[in-house]
Amino acid sequence: MPSLSLVGKVAIVTGSSRGIGKGIARIFAGAGAEVVVCSRNLDGKLESAADEIRKLGKRSLAVKADVTRQADIDNLVKKTMDEFGAIDILVNNAGTAVRTPVFEHSEEDWDRVVDTNLKSYFLCSRAVGRVMMEQKRGNIINISSMRGIVAAPGRVSYTVSKAGVLMLTRVLALEFASYNIRVNTIAPGWVRTELTEHQWKDPKICSEINATIPMDRWASVDEMATVALFLASELSSYVTGQTLVVDGGISAA
Numbered sequence: 001m002p003s004l005s006l007v008g009k010v011a012i013v014t015g016s017s018r019g020i021g022k023g024i025a026r027i028f029a030g031a032g033a034e035v036v037v038c039s040r041n042l043d044g045k046l047e048s049a050a051d052e053i054r055k056l057g058k059r060s061l062a063v064k065a066d067v068t069r070q071a072d073i074d075n076l077v078k079k080t081m082d083e084f085g086a087i088d089i090l091v092n093n094a095g096t097a098v099r100t101p102v103f104e105h106s107e108e109d110w111d112r113v114v115d116t117n118l119k120s121y122f123l124c125s126r127a128v129g130r131v132m133m134e135q136k137r138g139n140i141i142n143i144s145s146m147r148g149i150v151a152a153p154g155r156v157s158y159t160v161s162k163a164g165v166l167m168l169t170r171v172l173a174l175e176f177a178s179y180n181i182r183v184n185t186i187a188p189g190w191v192r193t194e195l196t197e198h199q200w201k202d203p204k205i206c207s208e209i210n211a212t213i214p215m216d217r218w219a220s221v222d223e224m225a226t227v228a229l230f231l232a233s234e235l236s237s238y239v240t241g242q243t244l245v246v247d248g249g250i251s252a253a
Contacts, residue, residue, distance in 0.1 A: 002234040006089070009028075010080065014092055015093040020188065020221055024228045036084075049062070061079060063075070087132065092142045094116055096113055100156075116161075142183070144162045146247040166187070182236070184236070186228060187245045189246065191223075212250060214248060215249055231244070
């Protein structure tokens with residue numbers, strides 16, 4: 001019977017020093033995967049994420065990588081292959097945001113957000129995809145956002161980049177399907193993370209946001225990570241090119 005087990009699998013999770021990425025890395029390790037964690041900075045947070053995985057009895061590798069740079073991505077892939085000999089799962093999770101009206105939004109900020117949220121997903125998927133094609137198996141999970149579906153003012157580069165991830169997923173799914181590689185997207189809504197702490201810990205702001213969520217609450221990191229586990233497992237073996245919106249009903253309204 002198909003299961004959620006990832007025993008024998010090797011996963012790379014980008015942007016995994018904190019938040020959703022760290023949660024996914026931890027859930028994957030709990031399901032039996034060896035996990036490579038990476039972020040732009042090789043600091044205590046990234047090493048802590050790797051240590052949490054090791055405490056679960058699985059091997060982990062912490063790699064410094066700016067995933068907007070091809071050379072860093074190539075190094076990430078090489079280190080993973082040298083250590084583990086395969087890459088079964090890639091989670092593209094690195095992200096950033098700028099909240100600025102269009103006429104105040106600088107070109108530099110546009111490039112930084114789009115490069116991180118969209119270009120890096122293309123570059124990582126292409127680099128890891130070559131390995132997966134040779135293996136004749138693989139699974140790519142892209143982390144987008146409900147803001148790729150539901151527009152909001154003051155977030156032009158973020159919403160456009162996240163919308164781009166949805167189409168990138170569909171194109172990659174079609175190109176990679178014959179190699180037994182699945183590609184899917186998760187589009188989270190409001191999630192309690194370190195980056196959103198200033199919002200969900202403020203009673204007034206939190207209440208205003210809850211009023212826009214049909215389920216009247218924020219999601220936990222684990223509620224995103226378990227969806228990623230489903231997509232990474234054999235339980236979703238015939239699912240590709242899809243976006244799972246996990247937003248408490250916002251996009252259904």
